[in-house]
Amino acid sequence: MSGSIEVHGLSRVFHTTVRRPGVAGAIRSLVNPERVAKHAVSDVTFEVAPGELLALLGPNGAGKSTTIKVLTGILTPTSGEARVAGVVPYQERERNARNIGAVFGQRTQLWWDLPARESFAILRDIYEVPKAEHAARLKEFDELLDLSSFWDTRVRHLSLGQRVRSDLAAALLHDPQVVFLDEPTIGMDVVVKEQVREFLRHQVEQRGRTVLLTTHDMTEVERLAERVVLINHGRLVLDGSLDEIRRRFGSTWQVRATLADAHTDVVALPGIALLRQDGPQVVFGPDGPEAPTVHEALKAVIERYEVTGVAIDEADLEDVMRTAYAQAGAAA
Numbered sequence: 491m492s493g494s495i496e497v498h499g500l501s502r503v504f505h506t507t508v509r510r511p512g513v514a515g516a517i518r519s520l521v522n523p524e525r526v527a528k529h530a531v532s533d534v535t536f537e538v539a540p541g542e543l544l545a546l547l548g549p550n551g552a553g554k555s556t557t558i559k560v561l562t563g564i565l566t567p568t569s570g571e572a573r574v575a576g577v578v579p580y581q582e583r584e585r586n587a588r589n590i591g592a593v594f595g596q597r598t599q600l601w602w603d604l605p606a607r608e609s610f611a612i613l614r615d616i617y618e619v620p621k622a623e624h625a626a627r628l629k630e631f632d633e634l635l636d637l638s639s640f641w642d643t644r645v646r647h648l649s650l651g652q653r654v655r656s657d658l659a660a661a662l663l664h665d666p667q668v669v670f671l672d673e674p675t676i677g678m679d680v681v682v683k684e685q686v687r688e689f690l691r692h693q694v695e696q697r698g699r700t701v702l703l704t705t706h707d708m709t710e711v712e713r714l715a716e717r718v719v720l721i722n723h724g725r726l727v728l729d730g731s732l733d734e735i736r737r738r739f740g741s742t743w744q745v746r747a748t749l750a751d752a753h754t755d756v757v758a759l760p761g762i763a764l765l766r767q768d769g770p771q772v773v774f775g776p777d778g779p780e781a782p783t784v785h786e787a788l789k790a791v792i793e794r795y796e797v798t799g800v801a802i803d804e805a806d807l808e809d810v811m812r813t814a815y816a817q818a819g820a821a822a
């Protein structure tokens with residue numbers, strides 16, 4: 491489908507040789523190398539709808555970059571299949587390259603010794619973008635990313651934040667439907683991070699681009715993604731909303747309410763336990779694995795009781811993800 495990402499039963503195994511210890515071991519490794527198989531991605535299936543931003547999450551070494559490399563046509567899967575905007579990326583690399591933009595936060599795709607603006611012009615020629623279209627898009631990107639203050643400086647002299655903003659513009663100048671971002675804001679200061687997030691939101695909401703994002707920054711996930719796919723040890727552990735992740739792994743919220751009438755008979759609600767009552771002050775918490783999210787609980791409490799004030803305490807997403815990774819790791 492146009493603009494969608496489809497991944498079905500995707501697996502990628504890397505074969506590496508291990509060196510045996512000691513001199514004798516090294517000689518034996520040369521004569522008879524010991525090969526080990528690393529299952530970087532195992533039977534992963536998910537889809538991203540056109541115009542959706544999905545965060546692909548997981549601890550270091552989970553298989554996120556390997557998945558993105560297959561989807562950008564850099565790697566061929568060992569088994570399973572993938573389609574990006576209807577194209578099998580590793581079979582039709584050039585066609586796929588026209589439909590996608592990719593930014594890898596850890597390395598640049600720009601010409602190191604050229605000013606970014608010259609790289610943009612080269613990319614315009616490579617992708618055969620009409621001049622007026624290119625100029626209009628560059629103007630839009632400049633307004634959002636403030637590129638003109640540094641686009642005449644050689645890329646090797648740019649700060650990290652300036653370089654990644656240039657990379658983002660370069661990746662999107664040919665107007666791709668699908669964008670892959672592998673840790674785009676890694677190492678950036680908070681102001682530039684926010685600018686980049688605003689830009690990405692604009693690209694999804696106003697331009698309808700499909701974005702697959704990997705990040706270890708949970709604030710980024712909260713700001714940008716409605717849906718996340720969580721992988722660990724190469725296997726898909728969860729595909730759902732942030733609320734579902736919170737519900738499964740972050741059951742540490744509390745809803746504190748002040749009742750209008752201190753004599754109200756307070757009872758537990760479905761999935762919500764009454765933790766404490768002290769006169770008009772009542773505290774509710776989650777009851778069991780099927781407990782609602784803190785926002786659903788808040789709604790249930792104020793619908794059921796007449797209250798003069800409420801407050802919520804919520805586990806932050808970093809804590810929730812730590813629990814998710816630990817539990818997923820144990821299960822994998």
Ligand SMILES: Nc1ncnc2c1ncn2[C@@H]1O[C@H](COP(=O)(O)OP(=O)(O)OP(=O)(O)O)[C@@H](O)[C@H]1O
Pocket residue numbers: 504505506528529530548549550551552553554555556557
């Ligand atoms: N070319 C390769 N050869 C051998 N093993 C590899 C290769 N590329 C990746 N791996 C292994 O595959 C696993 C998944 O790596 P990948 O880079 O996809 O993880 P990741 O989720 O992107 O991690 P991070 O968050 O640290 O970037 C790791 O164990 C890694 O060592």
